[in-house]
Amino acid sequence: MTFGATVMMVLASGSMVLGQGSNSPDSKAAGSSQRLEAAPSSSQKPALSTATADWYSPLKNIPLGPGKLNIGFDLRTRYEFSDNFDVRRYGTEKNDDLLLLRTRLSLDYKFNDQAHVFVEVQDARYWLSDLDRDLWPVNCPFYDALDLRQAFAEWKKIGDTPFGFKAGRQSISYADNRVFGPGEWGNVGRYWWDAAKVYYQSDPVQVDLLYGQRVTSEPISFNNEHFPYEMFGAYAQFKKLSWDKFSLKPDLFYLVQYDDHGNLVGESGPGDQQTHSVGFYFESRYGQHWDFSGTLAGQLGQYGQDDIRAYGANIKAGYTFDCPGSPRIGAEFSYASGDDDPDDGVHETFDGIFGAVDLYYYGSMNVLPWMNLEDYQVTFSVKPWKSLTLRLDHHLYRLAESEDAWYWSSGKPARQDPTGDSGSDLGQELNLVAQWQANKNLQLFTGYGHLFTGDFIRNTPGSDRDADWFFFQGTYRF
Numbered sequence: 001m002t003f004g005a006t007v008m009m010v011l012a013s014g015s016m017v018l019g020q021g022s023n024s025p026d027s028k029a030a031g032s033s034q035r036l037e038a039a040p041s042s043s044q045k046p047a048l049s050t051a052t053a054d055w056y057s058p059l060k061n062i063p064l065g066p067g068k069l070n071i072g073f074d075l076r077t078r079y080e081f082s083d084n085f086d087v088r089r090y091g092t093e094k095n096d097d098l099l100l101l102r103t104r105l106s107l108d109y110k111f112n113d114q115a116h117v118f119v120e121v122q123d124a125r126y127w128l129s130d131l132d133r134d135l136w137p138v139n140c141p142f143y144d145a146l147d148l149r150q151a152f153a154e155w156k157k158i159g160d161t162p163f164g165f166k167a168g169r170q171s172i173s174y175a176d177n178r179v180f181g182p183g184e185w186g187n188v189g190r191y192w193w194d195a196a197k198v199y200y201q202s203d204p205v206q207v208d209l210l211y212g213q214r215v216t217s218e219p220i221s222f223n224n225e226h227f228p229y230e231m232f233g234a235y236a237q238f239k240k241l242s243w244d245k246f247s248l249k250p251d252l253f254y255l256v257q258y259d260d261h262g263n264l265v266g267e268s269g270p271g272d273q274q275t276h277s278v279g280f281y282f283e284s285r286y287g288q289h290w291d292f293s294g295t296l297a298g299q300l301g302q303y304g305q306d307d308i309r310a311y312g313a314n315i316k317a318g319y320t321f322d323c324p325g326s327p328r329i330g331a332e333f334s335y336a337s338g339d340d341d342p343d344d345g346v347h348e349t350f351d352g353i354f355g356a357v358d359l360y361y362y363g364s365m366n367v368l369p370w371m372n373l374e375d376y377q378v379t380f381s382v383k384p385w386k387s388l389t390l391r392l393d394h395h396l397y398r399l400a401e402s403e404d405a406w407y408w409s410s411g412k413p414a415r416q417d418p419t420g421d422s423g424s425d426l427g428q429e430l431n432l433v434a435q436w437q438a439n440k441n442l443q444l445f446t447g448y449g450h451l452f453t454g455d456f457i458r459n460t461p462g463s464d465r466d467a468d469w470f471f472f473q474g475t476y477r478f
Contacts (some may be wrong), residue, residue, distance in 0.1 A: 319419025
């Protein structure tokens with residue numbers, strides 16, 4: 001029996017038993033810490049109630065059988081202009097226009113606060129671009145005709161116990177999405193999972209046990225195939241701890257990517273992949289002004305016939321001033337190990353785990369992921385008024401190992417000098433973004449990015465010209 005068939009059986013059985021769930025108050029579910037560029041979808045962020053009924057109020061809390069039905073809608077359109085790069089590579093020596101449209105419709109049937117069945121369909125399309133859809137027989141980042149994005153059953157605190165489950169097609173995100181995130185910036189979305197999650201919830205900790213297969217996005221066919229690997233592991237989220245002015249919220253994780261097809265080629269030959277990633281994430285505050293967060297992850301296992309020894313880290317700190325506009329200044333450093341010897345039988349390039357690469361962690365232009373990287377970042381943000389946020393970021397990029405590749409956001413090498421003679425200075429990126437929450441349903445978002453090339457790009461074959469990017473996006477959801 002295929003995993004997809006198993007999922008459908010779980011959903012069918014789940015919808016029969018969920019109505020027996022407890023009526024105890026809902027607890028805080030695992031979720032993502034959303035950042036400036038990626039507001040939650042309608043399934044994650046229900047519309048707020050107001051004194052005056054919204055036009056879509058009849059679509060909420062519809063009595064139906066033993067529960068209530070909520071209908072959600074999310075429409076997002078974005079225009080992008082890029083010069084000397086596109087989603088596939090740097091150095092195109094031309095510019096391109098891109099108009100994106102993504103539409104989502106969701107049905108959330110709630111038996112009570114603890115049990116529900118959720119279904120979401122998505123349609124993603126694009127126009128104007130010179131990039132032909134035939135370039136991506138599967139996993140086109142811009143186009144996926146009407147398809148099933150999510151279909152899961154979830155039951156929290158079954159029978160007033162601390163145990164619960166979530167099974168079916170779903171997006172999975174934790175903390176800041178750096179280790180595990182859906183990749184929402186992309187028009188189609190980077191990670192869709194056919195997955196099962198069993199979790200234990202108590203006052204001090206929630207522990208999730210996960211198993212899943214990543215869904216392959218097929219532009220014109222139903223998404224029923226999977227990437228050739230399996231994911232399983234555990235993620236623990238601890239309650240925020242406080243001492244005087246200091247607070248700390250830690251997470252621990254252990255995740256495995258397993259591929260037994262035997263066709264992954266390492267330095268010593270082909271074989272299987274077993275990547276074991278273990279680490280932690282934390283976020284903390286000191287008083288009302290200082291904020292800190294960070295991630296540390298190590299990787300061991302097997303890649304082909306090579307041993308894996310890799311690690312990645314991120315640390316950031318910021319200070320928010322107590323004055324009009326709440327200006328914040330911050331500094332951040334991200335590191336991902338690279339491989340300095342292509343012949344020693346050790347795979348040392350950190351692979352970013354299952355994190356969202358299309359956020360602005362490593363620059364808004366999305367020209368590199370969390371692989372063979374040193375990213376030194378300074379940032380400044382201000383809110384001229386409550387609904388408007390302005391942000392300025394500056395990134396200084398270096399290769400962690402000059403003999404290893406500059407990897408593109410797809411994870412594939414963009415350029416490499418195995419001798420290391422081209423240096424490790426990759427370049428710098430400047431980003432300016434503005435986000436306006438016009439009302440609770442409408443969000444407008446715009447930004448500009450410029451990539452200043454460094455010695456590595458200038459010393460390797462191909463274009464060495466700077467690159468530019470501009471976008472304007474509007475999102476309406478309820």
